[in-house]
Amino acid sequence: MLAAFWHTFRRDIMVTGREFMPFLMQVVVQPLCLLFIFGKVMPSVGATQQLYPAFFLPGVVGLNIALVGVQSVTISLMLDLSSNREIDDRLLAPLPISLVALEKVVFAAVRSLVAGGLAFPLAYLILGSGYQVRTDALLPMFGVMILGALCSGALGLVIGTLLPADKIYLLFTLIFSATLYTGCVYFSWASLSSMLPLQIVTLFNPLTYISEGLRYTMIPLQHGQAYVTLPIGWVLLGLIGSFALFLFIGLRAFHKRVIS
Template identity: 65%
Template sequence: MSTIATPPLTREPASSATTTTHARSRASIVTAALWHTLRRDIVVTMREIIPFLVQTLVMPLCLLLVFGRIMPGVGATHQAYPASLLPGVIAFSIFQGSILAITLSLILDLGAIREIDDRLLAPLPVSLVAIEKVFFSAIRAMFAGALTFLLAYWILGSGYQVRGDELLPLIGIMFLYALSSSALGLIIGAALSPDKIYLLFTLVFSATLYTGCVYFSWSSISSIKVLQIITLFNPLTYASEGLRYAMMPLTNGHASATLPIGWVVLGLSVSFFIFLIIGIQTFHKRVIS
């Protein structure tokens, strides 16, 4: 009597299915925690909308009023100067908005009270906590830039001249610079202690403002080679020049002389990735110590 051998049944290893399920569950938890953290930051900002507006609008208001309205009105600058000034002011508003959003909060969160520990209790890697702060800061910076457009329209009057055919490059440059300056703010906020906060205003803001081609275009300082080279190490220069490319009206059918848009995108992209890597490392060392 013969017996028929049956092949053994093969089963998919349970460990791989369990691992996949666990990974999906972990990803959903992290995504939910990231969203709730971002939403909380947005809600807090809306509750403090008046201080936010004061921080955002005072500096652009002064720059546009003095250099964009009064000085051309009294003949101290030519009448076309506001069109060249406005892109620089918007770029600086983005820088200011992002730095104030992330740096001041980080300096306070990492102080003696250690309010940052509340965020670290969330089911998020430390690096994602830092990235969330950068992304939220960039959102605030974009809002600051948009408000500056409205402010300029009100202050400059007939001096408000902005092209409307380069909207996508305009938004792209603004957002890329918002990310870059927010990543820089992550470095500063994680590196500075509360007793060194004065350096933020006396050194960072002043040096960035005056070497970022806010008041002048990069091509206009071609006779001062040293200054022209120094400005290339400031991401604000690339943002100001990129916005001039996207905003300034054509003159006799020709665009104004600016840095090539390819160099603008490259400069902002490289600065963002460098600042982000250094910022995450600095933040990680600070919160773990």
């Protein structure tokens, strides 16, 4: 089973290598635009504070991880589960059905980590002196990124199995929009204390935990004080709980879709 899992995983890596330029555009264009507008242009014209790029960068990294993970699994499953039933080729491998689905989640997590990692050199090139990242919390930062990547891949499994291919427009118009604007990308969770209903709503968005976890580990100390974020314990609990919930729902839905 391990050999079959590895070869299936390696096949997906080879396919990504052959489609390297489309993948690069997918993971680079959005953070490039966001960092340039919100990290360079707006502070330069006085629309935001000069410290905003350091505060905004974790949200960009988290957003890139979340969107790439969801897209990687969702679009792949919609194609595999279409009328051509390309998923049947994978089901013929000597693997339990759950591992076939889990391989897609793991592969999407790897793509997400690559996407999140590429945001750092982009930020360094665009922000210049505004690029500020802590170097004393790299292991916790990597841990949050890995959990966030797995969580986004599991969410993609849920969406890809429950959302029909002819409703893919909902993925971009409703799901991504709701995720983007309630995921604490542009603002911190603590700053919503005066808007309690919205603050509660953001807790149901896994992107909130990715963004806040990365802020906790990335924003430099100010006068020896850490930036106020959602407590890291709640961040880890939210990510682990979301991953477990999405994976459970996704595996059950995947079984129902592929077994006739």
